Amino acid sequence: VFRPKSADHLALSELGRRIEAPPISWLMSTALAHPHLISLAAGFTDNPSLPVAEARALFEELLGSSADGQAALQYGTTSGDPQLRELTSRRLGELDESADSGLYDPDRMLLTNGSQQLLYMVTEALCDPGDIVLVEDPTYFVYLGILQSFGVRARGVRMEKEGLDTGQLERVLEEMCRSGQIKRLKFLYLVSYHQNPTGATTSLERKAAALEILGRYEKAAGHRIYLLEDAAYRELRFQGSPIRSALALKHGNSRVIYAGTYSKPFATGTRVGFGLLPEPVFTAVWRIKGNHDFGSSHLLQKLLARALSSGVYEEHLAALRARYQAKARVMLEALEEHFPPGADWWTPQGGLYYWARLPGKRAAGPRSAFFKRALAKDVLYVPGELCYADDPARKKPAHEMRLSFGAASEANIREGIRRLGEAMKV
Amino acid sequence: VFRPKSADHLALSELGRRIEAPPISWLMSTALAHPHLISLAAGFTDNPSLPVAEARALFEELLGSSADGQAALQYGTTSGDPQLRELTSRRLGELDESADSGLYDPDRMLLTNGSQQLLYMVTEALCDPGDIVLVEDPTYFVYLGILQSFGVRARGVRMEKEGLDTGQLERVLEEMCRSGQIKRLKFLYLVSYHQNPTGATTSLERKAAALEILGRYEKAAGHRIYLLEDAAYRELRFQGSPIRSALALKHGNSRVIYAGTYSKPFATGTRVGFGLLPEPVFTAVWRIKGNHDFGSSHLLQKLLARALSSGVYEEHLAALRARYQAKARVMLEALEEHFPPGADWWTPQGGLYYWARLPGKRAAGPRSAFFKRALAKDVLYVPGELCYADDPARKKPAHEMRLSFGAASEANIREGIRRLGEAMKV
Numbered sequence: 001v002f003r004p005k006s007a008d009h010l011a012l013s014e015l016g017r018r019i020e021a022p023p024i025s026w027l028m029s030t031a032l033a034h035p036h037l038i039s040l041a042a043g044f045t046d047n048p049s050l051p052v053a054e055a056r057a058l059f060e061e062l063l064g065s066s067a068d069g070q071a072a073l074q075y076g077t078t079s080g081d082p083q084l085r086e087l088t089s090r091r092l093g094e095l096d097e098s099a100d101s102g103l104y105d106p107d108r109m110l111l112t113n114g115s116q117q118l119l120y121m122v123t124e125a126l127c128d129p130g131d132i133v134l135v136e137d138p139t140y141f142v143y144l145g146i147l148q149s150f151g152v153r154a155r156g157v158r159m160e161k162e163g164l165d166t167g168q169l170e171r172v173l174e175e176m177c178r179s180g181q182i183k184r185l186k187f188l189y190l191v192s193y194h195q196n197p198t199g200a201t202t203s204l205e206r207k208a209a210a211l212e213i214l215g216r217y218e219k220a221a222g223h224r225i226y227l228l229e230d231a232a233y234r235e236l237r238f239q240g241s242p243i244r245s246a247l248a249l250k251h252g253n254s255r256v257i258y259a260g261t262y263s264k265p266f267a268t269g270t271r272v273g274f275g276l277l278p279e280p281v282f283t284a285v286w287r288i289k290g291n292h293d294f295g296s297s298h299l300l301q302k303l304l305a306r307a308l309s310s311g312v313y314e315e316h317l318a319a320l321r322a323r324y325q326a327k328a329r330v331m332l333e334a335l336e337e338h339f340p341p342g343a344d345w346w347t348p349q350g351g352l353y354y355w356a357r358l359p360g361k362r363a364a365g366p367r368s369a370f371f372k373r374a375l376a377k378d379v380l381y382v383p384g385e386l387c388y389a390d391d392p393a394r395k396k397p398a399h400e401m402r403l404s405f406g407a408a409s410e411a412n413i414r415e416g417i418r419r420l421g422e423a424m425k426v
Numbered sequence: 427v428f429r430p431k432s433a434d435h436l437a438l439s440e441l442g443r444r445i446e447a448p449p450i451s452w453l454m455s456t457a458l459a460h461p462h463l464i465s466l467a468a469g470f471t472d473n474p475s476l477p478v479a480e481a482r483a484l485f486e487e488l489l490g491s492s493a494d495g496q497a498a499l500q501y502g503t504t505s506g507d508p509q510l511r512e513l514t515s516r517r518l519g520e521l522d523e524s525a526d527s528g529l530y531d532p533d534r535m536l537l538t539n540g541s542q543q544l545l546y547m548v549t550e551a552l553c554d555p556g557d558i559v560l561v562e563d564p565t566y567f568v569y570l571g572i573l574q575s576f577g578v579r580a581r582g583v584r585m586e587k588e589g590l591d592t593g594q595l596e597r598v599l600e601e602m603c604r605s606g607q608i609k610r611l612k613f614l615y616l617v618s619y620h621q622n623p624t625g626a627t628t629s630l631e632r633k634a635a636a637l638e639i640l641g642r643y644e645k646a647a648g649h650r651i652y653l654l655e656d657a658a659y660r661e662l663r664f665q666g667s668p669i670r671s672a673l674a675l676k677h678g679n680s681r682v683i684y685a686g687t688y689s690k691p692f693a694t695g696t697r698v699g700f701g702l703l704p705e706p707v708f709t710a711v712w713r714i715k716g717n718h719d720f721g722s723s724h725l726l727q728k729l730l731a732r733a734l735s736s737g738v739y740e741e742h743l744a745a746l747r748a749r750y751q752a753k754a755r756v757m758l759e760a761l762e763e764h765f766p767p768g769a770d771w772w773t774p775q776g777g778l779y780y781w782a783r784l785p786g787k788r789a790a791g792p793r794s795a796f797f798k799r800a801l802a803k804d805v806l807y808v809p810g811e812l813c814y815a816d817d818p819a820r821k822k823p824a825h826e827m828r829l830s831f832g833a834a835s836e837a838n839i840r841e842g843i844r845r846l847g848e849a850m851k852v
Binding site: 007008009012013014016020022024025028044045047048050051052053055060063064066069072074076078114116117120124125126142145149186222223224225226267269270271279280281284290291293294296297298299300302 | 434435436439440441445446447448450451454470471473476477478479481482485486489490492496499501502503504539540542546550551552553554557568571575612648649651652693694696697705706707713716717720721722723724726728
């Protein structure tokens, strides 16, 4: 249907002609074609743990008073509900164990349609075609799609078990200086907690190092080089110690753009995300938000504000963490039992994903024999290949898989991993 | 704070540097500085008529079953809930009194964050900087902001009481052919029902003429010239006969992009809009939507689906129409009583706005003596000037006002108009 070279397409903009089909549509049509599929691919959250009764009670309260109800059902503002921004500011301060409330100024905060919209608008505000963004190698594949649509080049910086390889970050920047590309570099996109797809978390030390390194190259770049910290999975930690955000670091309030969300920890169907942005990015993104939709649903913001202020959010989150911890353990046990020697994986401390490798670096990509065998056994995973930028500096690794324990039941996690293990034994 | 020429701004994209402050922020800060203000400026809907009890009952049902509740609180799809698309398709067919259900194919439909997001994405999919979009003269000022941010030139086509002046449309196109600008023309943006800001409705005959005229110039343009029909106020008709959409016209399914919304007729705080788009625009916009937010809040879509299928929506709409009819009558009576001879206005058959002119074409712009006198009397209106594109082909008319009866109470409508009338008598 979509043939970018036909005459019909001459009316499209450059972006409209450039934008490619997202991997997600391929994954979804694959899933649809296999109705009995066990999907370890979906980034959906756990269905049975969604807060149905809680949301019902919150709406009952919220819509129980006509003053509150009318306010919630009326337009809000472009930045979003002041109460929810205030609560978010306080919450960020608590998560960062920071006494400096100025770091989390609600006036530099925007409430968005999931954190995804914030990522999009930040990219709009900072990037022209031909610009460069550094991403983890591998990274969140939907974000790679955003960069692709804007004609922005992505360069990868290796991801290790401990997070971003800051030594490689420096080497990449050095090389960009030599080639002159540094002038086109706008920011480093970092999924800092329980990353999608690897589950790895970048330590505070590494974040500090990254921020310091980026700062040193600003002169060569001729402009700020921001750190865009995507903390989407931050609240889904079920092991290990909390880690502060880059906002709490030196220069954090002028160089860090922070993207967070309430959707994943509370209910994905509500799509309430937020961002904290330094000037002039805040103003540019606020204006863009005005054009996108002049503010997200006020009703959902009021729901989240009430969930937070009543303690319902915190209580739900504790239960959710315990649940994901249990599901992660189930997947780990299955991996240990069913994957053959030579297969390998990273064990996350939170989030929704394991990152696994086939024995002997055998291929796991969308066209690989292994992927087809897995599908024949009715199991779907996200081929790791999809999570790597088109970076000419290296060949795309093709022997990895993202395995999600978010949506599948415990029984399906066990059975799915068992079948994948079998598919490896051929 | 936002100084696009400072060194800080060098990291911004062209769009990030170009995008201007929206008039809405000026209007809102003016309102905030006058706490006792009667605002006839706000495009908000009527607070007391918001469906608080209805929404509460709908949520109680929706979240009363754990299966339905979980589905609603989970991610949906990029296009949006199939049930709501199906219901929307059926509803459009009914509004158009059309038996041809193929015209309203749910597979070409997208559910969006208000219809605003659809307008934004369509512009992204079709326009590059330097391209041209035809708009009504005057038009919806937030849409002018979208065009400005993309560096798209807007050209105005005169709006009459009966809607778009199609004679002038043809003359503008003729002139664009002569100047070669026609090659940059992408579409005509038409707020076809009870237009913002004039309240005027473009008749079906005029829509047919416009579509036919645009079609004749496609050869000169070298590509399709779409009609983007913004039907945001369609359901708020309280007088006159229903008018079919341009979708029902010849070539409607290949040349018309239709933007609609459930927010204004039901509850603005829910922000559920929709679009029906021909290929290849559909696919491009669907991909863009995937990058913006990979789908609007599933919970709100499920709320609207239930409102529609239960009949609650239709019942609420009937009451809302009656209420706006009453408020429009109050404003009319006040205009007749308080505005001096020589002042003039258009009387709408629906929507939220009167369009009024000062006697003797005296200035009503943001810096005019009249605007200041009105503000000194604690009344705010939208200066008509803000609703005109920066079109070099004519001087911006500056003697008009948009007067909204949406948000203000009946008492405030009367009092506000009385004070405006007084301010005219100086």
